[in-house]
Amino acid sequence: MIEKNLDTSILLSIYETAVLLIKKNIEFVSERGLTNQQWVILIHLAKDPNLPYFIREKHDKPMMASELADSLGVTRANITNLLTVLMEKKLLKQFEDDQDRRKKRLMLTPKGEKLIASMQSERLSSNAAMLKGLKNKEKAEFLRYLQKCTENVQKING
Amino acid sequence: MIEKNLDTSILLSIYETAVLLIKKNIEFVSERGLTNQQWVILIHLAKDPNLPYFIREKHDKPMMASELADSLGVTRANITNLLTVLMEKKLLKQFEDDQDRRKKRLMLTPKGEKLIASMQSERLSSNAAMLKGLKNKEKAEFLRYLQKCTENVQKING
DNA sequence: TTTAATAGTTAACCATATTAACTATTTTAC
DNA sequence: GTAAAATAGTTAATATGGTTAACTATTAAA
Numbered sequence: 001m002i003e004k005n006l007d008t009s010i011l012l013s014i015y016e017t018a019v020l021l022i023k024k025n026i027e028f029v030s031e032r033g034l035t036n037q038q039w040v041i042l043i044h045l046a047k048d049p050n051l052p053y054f055i056r057e058k059h060d061k062p063m064m065a066s067e068l069a070d071s072l073g074v075t076r077a078n079i080t081n082l083l084t085v086l087m088e089k090k091l092l093k094q095f096e097d098d099q100d101r102r103k104k105r106l107m108l109t110p111k112g113e114k115l116i117a118s119m120q121s122e123r124l125s126s127n128a129a130m131l132k133g134l135k136n137k138e139k140a141e142f143l144r145y146l147q148k149c150t151e152n153v154q155k156i157n158g
Numbered sequence: 159m160i161e162k163n164l165d166t167s168i169l170l171s172i173y174e175t176a177v178l179l180i181k182k183n184i185e186f187v188s189e190r191g192l193t194n195q196q197w198v199i200l201i202h203l204a205k206d207p208n209l210p211y212f213i214r215e216k217h218d219k220p221m222m223a224s225e226l227a228d229s230l231g232v233t234r235a236n237i238t239n240l241l242t243v244l245m246e247k248k249l250l251k252q253f254e255d256d257q258d259r260r261k262k263r264l265m266l267t268p269k270g271e272k273l274i275a276s277m278q279s280e281r282l283s284s285n286a287a288m289l290k291g292l293k294n295k296e297k298a299e300f301l302r303y304l305q306k307c308t309e310n311v312q313k314i315n316g
Numbered sequence: 317t318t319t320a321a322t323a324g325t326t327a328a329c330c331a332t333a334t335t336a337a338c339t340a341t342t343t344t345a346c
Numbered sequence: 347g348t349a350a351a352a353t354a355g356t357t358a359a360t361a362t363g364g365t366t367a368a369c370t371a372t373t374a375a376a
Contacts, residue, residue, distance in 0.1 A: 002201070002278065006297050007285040008208040011179060013304040016210045018176030019231050020311045021169060037363080043160070050166040052174045066323060073177050078364055080325055102323045102372045120160065127165040130310045134303060139164050145292060145300040146171040152288045153178045195332080224354060236333050238356060260341045260354045321374070327367095334361070343352070 014149070021130070028126065032119060033089075037082055041068055045092055045108045046116045052150065062105035064097075091115060172307070179288070186284065190277060191247075195240055199226055203250055203266045204274045210308065220263035222255075249273060 022036060029039040044051060044063060053059075053071035065079045072079070083106070086092045091112035097103035108116070131139060180194060187197040202209060202221060211217075211229035223237045230237070241264070244250045249270035255261035266274070289297060 002204055002206040002208070002274075004207050005282065005285070006294070006301065007289045008206070008282070009210075009213065010289060010297060010301050010304065011285055012206075012208050013210050013301060013308065014172060014176055014179060017304050017308045017311070018172055020308060021172060023231065024311055024314070035363085046160055048160040048166070048170075049162050050160070050170050052167075052171055055167065064323075073181065074363095075365060076324065077326080077366080081364085100323085100373070104324070116160075124163060124166070126314075127163070127169055129314055130307055131165045131168060132310050133306055136164070138299070138303060139168060141296070141299060142303040143164065143168050143171060145296060145303075146168065146175050148291055149288055150171065150175045150178060152290055153175070153182055156284075156287055157178075157182065193331085222354075232332095233334060234355065235335080235357080239333085258342070258354085262355070317376100319374100319376075321372105323372080324370085326369080328365105329367105330363100330365070332362085332364095335359085336357100337359105338357080339355085341352100341354080343350100345350080346348090 014146075024126075024130075028119075028123070032115065037072065037074075038086055040072060041079075041082055041086060042091060042108065042112060042116055044068055044071060045106055045112070052147075055147075062107050064103050064105060068106075086112075172304075182284075182288075186277075186280070190273065195230065195232075196244055198230060199237075199240055199244060200249060200266065200270060200274055202226055202229060203264055203270070210305075213305075220265050222261050222263060226264075244270075 025039070026036050029036060032039075034042070044053070047054065047059070049055070051071070053067075065083060066076055069076045069079045083092070083094070087094065090109055092106055092108050094104045094106055097105055131142075134142065183197070184194050187194060192200070202211070205212065205217070207213070209229070211225075223241060224234055227234045227237045241250070241252070245252065248267055250264055250266050252262045252264055255263055289300075292300065
């Protein structure tokens with residue numbers, strides 16, 4: 001007999017909420033011909049300051065594939081495939097780093113910039129709707145709790 | 159230029175946290191020869207009262223495949239495949255509903271019960287570690303915020 | 317200056333889930 | 347009461363999304 005436990009309820013709830021959010025986002029981005037992962041890459045290249053990866057560490061130079069792999073939690077090989085598709089769509093381009101010739105830097109094309117910009121207002125209103133009923137102070141706490149949890153998990157994983 | 163926005167930061171943080179939690183859980187359950195989805199089915203059949211599905215609605219009768227599909231957010235066909243594997247592993251069994259012969263009810267075998275019971279103490283301590291540093295009152299708020307968010311998303315999706 | 321690490325790519329493959337068509341049964345609507 | 351629709355589950359084919367392992371090229375470390 002499994003007992004009621006607050007920690008467990010929270011973690012299962014994070015899991016369920018994320019499943020729903022991803023489903024909702026797939027609907028949103030597929031209307032623009034994107035997969036969820038493609039879209040996540042594009043908002044990284046658009047330097048969305050709300051991404052946990054950018055909240056944790058400031059980032060000056062254009063991103064590399066390996067940094068995307070790190071932020072998305074997938075392999076570099078997978079990123080290569082995703083980037084290939086996005087370059088075929090002319091949404092981003094790669095250029096070589098002049099300091100280190102192993103590295104390739106990524107940036108949005110004007111077409112990519114426009115696409116992301118055109119999605120932004122619907123994205124914002126949709127996001128607001130998902131957090132409707134929470135006060136600003138509560139939202140700030142919510143974010144802090146999530147960040148604490150992420151930090152704990154990362155600490156455990158080493 | 160994408161601006162800082164609290165709603166967006168929260169939703170991206172939920173997404174990232176869930177990715178990390180799932181990775182952590184895959185490690186945990188794969189040591190017992192389970193996939194993440196197989197394990198989620200097993201805790202449903204073990205009637206884990208921390209599952210959002212059970213928090214929302216009381217459940218008396220043994221579960222059906224279609225209810226699992228609903229709770230997990232996947233198709234019934236997918237559940238059929240997952241159940242086949244779990245029955246091959248002798249972790250659960252199916253029996254026909256005597257009221258409605260379309261339905262099949264699911265329950266853990268003694269082996270399935272034992273497996274889940276044997277995982278419970280490590281699961282609890284791992285969950286506690288992931289929420290370390292939050293007070294009980296904060297955890298209660300955290301859960302409420304997540305539930306509010308889930309409710310909003312479900313309302314939007316219809 | 318050899319060795320190890322980093323960055324990226326490619327090809328083969330695997331896991332997971334979906335769609336569509338099907339059977340069986342029960343419910344709804346006329 | 348019966349025809350039509352809905353529900354539950356299964357199957358086969360397929361799509362998707364990702365991984366692993368082997369490779370090249372380049373740079374950093376010993």
